[in-house]
Amino acid sequence: MNWRVLGVGTAVLWIITAGVVAALFVQGHTRPATDGRTEILLAPAERDLVLAEMRDLLKAVHGVVTVLGSPSPNLKEAEGAARGAGMAMAADVNPAIMLKLPLAFKQLGMSIHKDMDHLADGIAKGETSQQILNRLSSMTARCTTCHDMYRFGTTK
Ligand code: HEC
Secondary structure, three states: OOHHHHHHHHHHHHHHHHHHHHHHHHHOOEEEOOOOOEEEEEOHHHHHHHHHHHHHHHHHHHHHHHHHHOOOOOHHHHHHHHHHOOHHHHOOOOHHHHHHOOHHHHHHHHHHHHHHHHHHHHHHOOOOHHHHHHHHHHHHHHHHHHHHHEEEEEOO
16 A cells, blocks of 8 residues: 555545535536526525525515605614524525525625615614615615526426
8 A cells, every 4th residue: 555645645536525615616506597597406495495585585675665664664673674684594504505506696695684684783773764775775786686697496
């Protein structure tokens, strides 16, 4: 047994593995979609999970704009709606899904959760409706950007 060869072989294998994981982390598991977007391939249960999170994001936006439009706004309710879609929501995403999502997707998604927390802080600090709407608009710009870039497909 030549230990040096074994050592080099192990190092090479390690580097290849690290490279594959890094490439996955950046590119995710994707293919070109028929409509010009990039399709992210997830297992059906993973897709269900991410889409449920999407619907919760829309509910958070809905919760905040509904309070803003009310004649006697319940700011605690608006703050709670935003906070519910903050970083706490992102914390439990499973690592298998994270590897399948492209880096740009993860960054856009994380920026939304972070800004939902900033929005909740802004509401708590008594920002004006205009300031709050500006925050929401900067977020919905990212919702639509991401929707124009990606869609989900499923693998078995
Ligand atoms: C990082 C990318 C990304 C961001 C940011 C994002 N979405 Fe999505 N969203 C997606 C993708 C991809 C889909 C699936 C689209 C498809 O397959 O056609 C989706 C789907 C949805 C759906 C449909 C859910 C279902 O059950 O079919 C809703 C609602 C939604 N998003 C709301 C939002 C809202 C509201 C925001 C912003 C506050 C947002 N999304 C931000 C990527 C994103």
